[in-house]
Amino acid sequence: MPAAMTDRQRLVGFTLCIATILLAVLDTNIVSAATVPIVGDLDPVHGIDKIPWLIAAYQLAATAALPLYGKLCDVLGAKQVFIGAVASFLAGSALCGMAGSMGWLIAARALQGVGGGGLMSVTMVVLRELKGPEEKAGGGKGGSIGGIVAGAGMALGPWLGGTLADHADWRWIFYVNLPVGLAVLAAAVRVLKLPARTTRRAIDFPGAGLAAAFSTMLLLVTEWGGKDHAWSSPLIVSLLVATAAALVLFVGRQATAAEPVLPLxxxxxxxxxxxxxxxxxxxxxxxxxxxxxxxxxxxxxxxxxxxxxxxxxxxxxxxxxxxxxxxxxxxxxxxxxxxxxxxxxxxxxxxxxxxxxxxxxxxxxxxxxxxxxxxxxxxxxxxxxxxxxxxxxxxxxxxxxxxxxxxxxxxxxxxxxxxxxxxxxxxxxxxxxxxxxxxxxxxxxxxxxxxxxxxxxxxxxxxxxxxxxxxxxxxxxxxxxRREPRTADVNAAESTAPPPPAPLHR
CATH class of the missing domain: 1.20.1250.20 (MFS general substrate transporter like domains)
Incomplete structure (x- = not known):
């Protein structure tokens, strides 16, 4: 078991979480305001047709990775998964900034999305682990940190993307992530002391694959249906059938897998x-x-x-x-x-x-x-x-x-x-x-x-x-x-509480 974190280390940990949530939310919204200069630079002739993929690649990859991220946190521990998500996000950001074509940029944006899905979700697990036992058992405090940062990111994302595109090279939309992300990565390795998992447990990769297939096809249906293709078109109908089949297979897998990624x-x-x-x-x-x-x-x-x-x-x-x-x-x-x-x-x-x-x-x-x-x-x-x-x-x-x-x-x-x-x-x-x-x-x-x-x-x-x-x-x-605190949280709080005073003897 790692040594308990000091109050200062917890404060640093909360700061890291705020920074990662902000990065994730900003990158969900920031590209939409800079598509014109991106296309003009990389592919002024055919690039306009690839804009939907540029915008959707991040969200598709982030959503597809979510179920696996949750299971990895339970099996490996939140710290290792958090570090991996940040590293993937930074690698994708660097490759986006260096992109020489629209295809390169879309692929790098997908890699960035894999990490971005972890920034938004695994960070919430880290926030939970950073709380002391008394806070976990009591509940009701600190639940809106993600909401504050998400609101700021949603408001600032389009403005920041448009500003960078107008007054600097559009590549800085991605390069700006690197100094912040590297600082987060270094501090997380050094400061975060979260509970590690010592029991070996299997990971349901087939279930994670089915979840990824289901969510990806569903997102494609909602992205294309009624806009690029009619709802009755063969492509959309085929995707709907495949989405339903993937959902049925996923639910069946979760009912029988020893370690499901989304336990029923x-x-x-x-x-x-x-x-x-x-x-x-x-x-x-x-x-x-x-x-x-x-x-x-x-x-x-x-x-x-x-x-x-x-x-x-x-x-x-x-x-x-x-x-x-x-x-x-x-x-x-x-x-x-x-x-x-x-x-x-x-x-x-x-x-x-x-x-x-x-x-x-x-x-x-x-x-x-x-x-x-x-x-x-x-x-x-x-x-x-x-x-x-x-x-x-x-x-x-x-x-x-x-x-x-x-x-x-x-x-x-x-x-x-x-x-x-x-x-x-x-x-x-x-x-x-x-x-x-x-x-x-x-x-x-x-x-x-x-x-x-x-x-x-x-x-x-x-x-x-x-x-x-x-x-x-x-x-x-x-x-x-009202809810009853989880037994594990109550026990943890009791184990760290000071012993009651000894009774007075007359």
């Missing part, structure tokens, strides 16, 4: 079962809100992509405010259920407010809705992970934690597909030409008609997202009001 027994725990479901719904609603707020600002209000990203700052402020107040609220008696119910209701109200947008709505209304959304999502992102971690068996902490992220990502992909289809269908029924891509070429009354139809379409999308979030609120009411 986790779903027997009510907190975990509802935590996964709520996180999936939150992922869907968040994707709908983030993507279509940005589209509304750019298409309807004519705001540039990098500037539109700055309108997400109120959302980041809302998340940060929740993070700063969460410990006080927990001390005042707020349970994890209270946080989740309040968060889903707040987010539902924000989405309903966004559903009232028009072509001339005050931008302060948009900012107010995003602030409220940040308050809602800030309560959810940290608390749902902590809820699952608090109730997961100690030897399945890794798979339970990455499971939360896995369901959030899949929910976001399905939400993007659902909302994209809704937007296209509603606009086709009301807009001129029937295609949203042609709005920029219209002028005069036709353009105004197109903008009115587009706003109507986005309003329907936000109402659909409101319904998704209200369903999450209903599920949140099914959570137990």
């Amino acid at each position: 027994g986790l779903f027997k725990v009510r907190e975990i079962r509802y935590g996964f479901a709520i996180q999936g719904l939150v992922g869907a609603a968040m994707m709908g809100s983030m993507v279509y707020v940005m589209i509304y600002l750019q298409v309807v209000r004519g705001i540039a992509a990098s500037s539109a990203g700055l309108h997400l700052v109120p959302m980041a402020i809302g998340m940060a405010a929740v993070g700063l107040l969460s410990e006080r609220l927990a001390a005042a008696g707020w349970s994890q259920k209270t946080f989740v119910v309040s968060g889903t209701v707040s987010a539902s109200a924000a989405l309903a407010l966004l559903a009232t947008l028009s072509t001339d709505t005050s931008l302060w209304t948009v900012r107010a809705a995003l602030l409220l959304m940040g308050i809602g999502f800030g309560q959810l992102l940290g608390q749902l992970i902590q809820l699952v971690q608090d109730t997961a068996p100690a030897d399945q902490l890794g798979v339970a934690t990455t499971g939360v992220r896995f369901f959030q990502t899949l929910g976001g992909a399905l939400g993007a597909a659902l909302f994209g289809t809704v937007l296209s269908r509603v606009y086709a029924a009301h807009g001129p030409g029937g295609m949203t891509s042609g709005i920029g070429r219209l002028t005069g009354p036709a353009r105004q008609q197109a903008l009115d139809a587009f706003v109507t379409s986005t309003d329907v999308v936000f109402w659909a997202a409101t319904g998704v979030m209200l369903l999450a609120a209903v599920l949140a009411t099914r959570l137990p009001s």
Whole structure:
């Protein structure tokens, strides 16, 4: 067993986790604002057709690796897996910066995504291990660190990408990761003293492969369906059949494997079962809100992509405010259920407010809705992970934690597909030409008609997202009001507590 970490080492460990989460979130969003200069440099003739792969490669690889990351944490220990994820991310970043072609860049972006998936998920396991026994047994504290950093990253990513692309070489989008990542790597090797695993356990690589195949094909369906290819096209239908087959095979494998990557027994725990479901719904609603707020600002209000990203700052402020107040609220008696119910209701109200947008709505209304959304999502992102971690068996902490992220990502992909289809269908029924891509070429009354139809379409999308979030609120009411700490955590807390005073003898 490694020696116990000092308070200073724990502080350094928490700082490392914040830095890695920020890196992961930034790199999820940063490339989208710099695609034009990238294509112009690497492949000005055919590069535009490869942009979807450039953007999707990171997310596909990160999602596919999630189940395996969780199992590796449980088998090898979180420190070793964390170091491996950071190293993979840095190698991918360096190769992205040196890319000489679009194919090279896409492949390097996928390698970077493999590491990025670990930065976001394994870091949550490390955060849990950094807590003292009393904090684990007590719960309710520090659950919103990830939410604060995620909010800042989502707001800063598009702006930072656009700024670097405009005022420096686009390669610095990737090179900027290296000094921060190398510092994190060196400090993690030196400072982190997390529990090591001494018992040899098998790793279900076939199950991990099936999970990767299922999630990758599902993400491709949601990326292509209704946009690049019709839902009834042979390619999409074939992918849907293959996705369903991979899911059936994956579930069957998890039911029979000795060491499954996502144990079905986790779903027997009510907190975990509802935590996964709520996180999936939150992922869907968040994707709908983030993507279509940005589209509304750019298409309807004519705001540039990098500037539109700055309108997400109120959302980041809302998340940060929740993070700063969460410990006080927990001390005042707020349970994890209270946080989740309040968060889903707040987010539902924000989405309903966004559903009232028009072509001339005050931008302060948009900012107010995003602030409220940040308050809602800030309560959810940290608390749902902590809820699952608090109730997961100690030897399945890794798979339970990455499971939360896995369901959030899949929910976001399905939400993007659902909302994209809704937007296209509603606009086709009301807009001129029937295609949203042609709005920029219209002028005069036709353009105004197109903008009115587009706003109507986005309003329907936000109402659909409101319904998704209200369903999450209903599920949140099914959570137990109070939880019993895991026996392992209680025992650990008792073993480190000072002995009671000896009785006085008369």
